[in-house]
Amino acid sequence: MSEKNGSGIPESTIERLPQYLRCLIELQALGVPLVKSERLAALCGTNAAQVRKDFSYLGELGTRGIGYEVAALVEHISQILGVKERRKAAIVGYGKLGAALHGYPGFPERGFEVVALFDVDPAKVGQVFDGLAVHHLDEAPKVLRELGVEIAILATPPHAAQLAADAVVEGGVKAILNLAPTRLVVPDDVNVRQVCLSTDLQILSFRLAQQEGAR
Amino acid sequence: MSEKNGSGIPESTIERLPQYLRCLIELQALGVPLVKSERLAALCGTNAAQVRKDFSYLGELGTRGIGYEVAALVEHISQILGVKERRKAAIVGYGKLGAALHGYPGFPERGFEVVALFDVDPAKVGQVFDGLAVHHLDEAPKVLRELGVEIAILATPPHAAQLAADAVVEGGVKAILNLAPTRLVVPDDVNVRQVCLSTDLQILSFRLAQQEGAR
DNA sequence: AGGTGTGAATATATTCACAGCT
DNA sequence: AGCTGTGAATATATTCACACCT
Secondary structure (H helix, E strand, C coil), rough: CCCCCCCCHHHHHHHHHHHHHHHHHHHHHCCCCECCCCHHHHHHHHCCCHHHHHHHHCCCECCCEEEEEEHHHHHHHHHHHCCCEEEEEEEECCCCHHHHHCCCCHHHCCEEEEEEEEEEECCCCCEEEECCCEHHHHHHHHHHHHCCCCCCECCHHHHHHHHHHHHHHHCCCCEEEEEECCCCCCCCCCCCEEECCCCCCCCHHHHHHHHHCCC | CCCCCCCCCCCCHHHHHHHHHHHHHHHHHHHEECCCHHHHHHHCCCCHHHHHHHHHHHHCCCCCCCCCHHHHHHHHHHHHHCCCCEEEEEEEECHHHHHHHHHCCHHHHHHEEEEEEECCCCCCCCCCCCCEEEEEHHHHHHHHHHHCCCEEEEECHHHHCCCHHHHHHCCCCEEEECCCCCCCCCCCCEEECCCCHHHHHHHHHHHHHHHHHHH
């Protein structure tokens, strides 16, 4: 009775879908019409069995003896990831990091459009960057709702992240990408993904320490 | 004969250690001398059994009936993560994102010191930011070795990431944090961690799509 | 009594190996 | 013949439940 994840697709598979999608789009750009699990695995840094197993959860997408049609896969995975239509995002915390994310080309390329900016610093509020005005965080609930923003990207200092989260949740946002090193408390129906660069550095540090020890 | 990970500590535990460490340091700052698994779990967003199991891999660090000594845990986890001494890092790709990372306070706070910057843009090479000159990527092998840099943070455009990786590997770097959405090919003894913000957004998008579908 | 440490039970993920289409 | 799709086997991770120490 393992309900897994809502759809019958395991979490670990979901986490690999964006990766597959990226590689498939590259293949498509190269004009490659068909790909077999082995080749795709090589591109993504996994193995063929993993690819086939993952895809099997999405349905029978391949043709035995032939391989997978690239275009069909792109279509199907985009569908599952819900990125066939553009999704609106807001950036909360417009310091250096927030500004960098605002200009990040990977977002629009993958269907995410930044439509609002927020900060609490009076020196920033009201300023316009690349056509978007910075609103005060207090405005967030109203503005987010009006614009129909679905995703909030938090790039605030650690202590401000929870406040920012509360504001965007009040604005009806159901998905948060948190770049501050702070565990957020949010209602059950709000999805949070935590990105912590220091954490990643510490894990790398562990591996370095391992190597040093082994030497 | 499962050799796990070199030390006997499972990967999944390692990935949680930085989280624990952060919370423990906060407790320490609050002057809390002792913590029990339940409380720490609440702070970190896990459960008590997980905390105890994780810590059991590090040795017998707690006292039955009492709990864990915060200071001892901080010491021990820092030791294991290899963050007791400062580690030197370099940033490759000094665009907006690179610059934002350069100023990121979380790095020095956790013992990571940015000591070199690289780019290929002639307009940036030679400029000085916060006391550090931007070197040309071609200089990287030499400069990294001279400074004893252990970690490279790649913040280049996607197509330049592999080139950057090759250069830092030549400079003796054994740990790479890659913020470009590109799978890197590196020698076996080089550790890579991939951070892809678009990937995270896509996973959030999947969850949104799930919720929409369920409604 | 109150907490840790841990074997056993369960759940999840990956890999293998081969039957089944084309 | 070739490559997918998948049950079975294995490996890894999480959770349970209780013995064991203070």
